[in-house]
Amino acid sequence: MTRNLIVIGAGMASGRMLEHLFETQPGAWNVTLFNAEPRGNYNRLMLSPVLSGDKTYAEIVTHDADWYKAHDVTCRFGEKVLRIDRDAQVVVGENGVVPYDRLVIATGSNPFMIPLPGHDLDGVIPYRDLDDTQTMMALGVRPGARAIVIGGGLLGLEAAAGMKAQGVDVTVIHVMGHLMERQLDEAAGYLLKNALEAKGITVLTGANSTEILGRDGRVCGLLLDDGSEIACDLLVMAVGIRPNVTLAKASGLAVGRGIHVDNAMVTSDAHVLALGECVEHQGAVFGLVAPLYDQAKVAADTLAGKPATFAPKEVATKLKVTGCNLFSAGDFAEGDGREDIVFRDPARGVYKRLVLEGPRLIGAVMYGDTADGAWFHGLIKDHSDVSDMRDTLIFGPTFQGGAPSDPLAAVAALPGDAEICGCNGICKSTIVDAINGGATTLSDVRAQTKASASCGTCTGLVEQVMALTLGDGFEVQTVKPMCPCTPLTHMDVRRLIKSRALKSMAAVMQECGWTTSCGCASCRPALNYYLLCDWPGEYQDDDQSRFVNERMHSNIQKDGTYSVVPRMWGGITTPDELRAIADAADKYAVQTVKVTGGQRIDLLGVKKQDLPDIWADLNAAGMVSGQAYAKGLRTVKTCVGTDHCRFGTQDSTGLGIRMEKALWGSWTPAKVKMAVSGCPRNCAESTCKDVGVICVDSGYVLHIGGAAGLHIQGTEVMCTVKTEDEVLEYTAAVVQLYREEAAYLERMYKWMDNVGLDHIVERVVTDADSRRALADRFHHAQTFMQQDPWAERTKASYRALYAPLADLTLEAAE
């Protein structure tokens, strides 16, 4: 027999409950749905994307008219419920009386309005529903519009960012010392404030409002207690919510802060249930969606006569503001017996903090890189013992020994509404739908859902969802560990070296849990480079961790002989140098003398024991090592420029020599080749070099990220500068950024692919402070690096290493 169910409030919680109900008990209930808003259930969480213009209202509707029709729901939207008569079991609406067998109250919450003088002026609104959103959006249409948001919590900041995206000039007023103090600690709040300010939002923390100022009944500004006034056309109050209990209270139900419910979501009246933001369960009220969905399931079960229990879980918070990745879960107040693990990377704006109590993780705050949020959240919820992985805990699940959890299994276990992409608020089911609709590649998914299309930190998660949905049809591009000695990637290790101030290879291997005693032929050269790059002057270069070419400062040839290439600055040489080279070639019976593509001369076929002598001879003629073997600066190729060429616009040769003199000797992740062409005819082939300069009448066009080896890649233009000095500063900066950020053996173009040209331009071109700092770090490192390796190795102490330890052929000949 069909029974009558009345639901008051068409929000996300009751909507979810109805879905469960229609699924498990189709046709069992005759449902009447009241809603104060003149519309049905939409995804309130997505109001922020609607506000910022990323979505339309139509896109965030959860249940449309067809859905209600298909399930025979009688919709009484926009009709106010006057009262509930529990004795008669009827609900009295403005348009008539409806009887019920069961009643569900889901009246949600009301935004709390601070009763400041002027709070009832026109233009003072909360941020709660679609109407508020539309009011804010309408403001963006007016040029020069100004808005104030009171409240630097989740909702207030989303409102501020959304209005800013609509072109409104926004000021956030927050009474506490840092933003989102309930979810974030001070450090993360600080990073968030910086990020919002970078978007152009003014943020005032520790600011007390005294009065909302009005003119002709409409808001025109806000007065703070320090006497300052801020003008505005709209004032949004987003300081919190209060459960909406008016109706329940009037009908005599037990009410505290919210409507009292038991574990089955039943109120003090057995025929009446309540759920959502209007309830109070065991003293707690609710504001985030996850527990409300749990309540919806329990309420549906209760209505179906099945036993069910609501158990509140830890909830996590993510902010839906593009470009601000933050995540927080659990309790992170400081306290006795609590310990912190903190990771900071100021350059990348990354901050992570874990709070432990005994062996358990009880809180996590992350800013900038929130990829591991779901994992930490799981550890908090499950009260897992984390003592075994405490040392590496902060680096997330990838770095834990063994296989504590299959990442795919963890993703498989996520519910459909689990948010995968924090930037765009995309949940798992949206991605799954897109994949089932034919999206088979990451870029398809990005194009169709925007998931991982903003900051990209959730790319891994999206790929895992794809792997699960497509099965064998999709290959997850897992991050490759550095080598078999460690599960860590190159980037992980670089991060650890910096964050933990690891200054020796032993320290890296110890602290990062290397599985081998002294690494392997892959990781040792990489670590040697990272340490050398990150701790100039402190770390002692380890010859035994270098490939033979770099250890011998010569290129080994297939027969075990070596090649010797002296530097020719900018490709310029002299008769004296050529004579010295010719003499050396004769004296040491050089097999082949070759002119290289880098505008210098290669002497091939030198025996190992002759190396120190030939170097000494070339040194004596004023030449130094060309480092033709190095993961470092090779050559700066030039054309003749204004010295001789009728087309030359600048002194390309002179500039090339200056660049080579400034940059030689530095170690880089992979080889670096440069060129300077005196005019756009580009005779020095600058557009296939790691750094290429093309001179023009008005200055110098700086190109980066070219290659012409295994991979042919034209350069991208980084910027144009006016003077040679600027060329040198920009070049030092971009090389330093590459040195600091790239993985070992990664050529500049590859690194550029990974980090994006925009990032490089931002750090080297746009941000002058950053550029100068990079150039300074480069020049500091150069003070340790610019020593001719030949001159050092011709000293007696080194010479022995080039000779055999013993020669039994002589002994036998005696």
Place this chain on the structure above:
Amino acid sequence: MTDWTDIGALTDIPERGARVVKTHLGCVAVFRTADDEVFAIDDACPHKGGPLSEGIVHGRSVTCPLHNMVLRLDSGVAQGADEGAVNTYPVRVEGGRIMLDTARLRRGQVA
């Protein structure tokens, strides 16, 4: 028959490095590991004859500098998917001096 010959001091070889001993049968690479163990093997990779003494030493293995074949220093056998082996020679350290058994390396000792 053994013929222990003093070929130099342990400290003549850098840690995790190697030096060569020239013989009529080609060069022998004498390795010193991070733990000061000493091993002697042919200085020619079974792959393309690369000078193993110039390779990177890790644990009890060396990676050939030419094409990255990894060989065990104690057994002379190639690791991983590669096949091949080099000769190994008895060697020991006495009072800081490296003693190499040169019995098989002397002229005319070839079988």
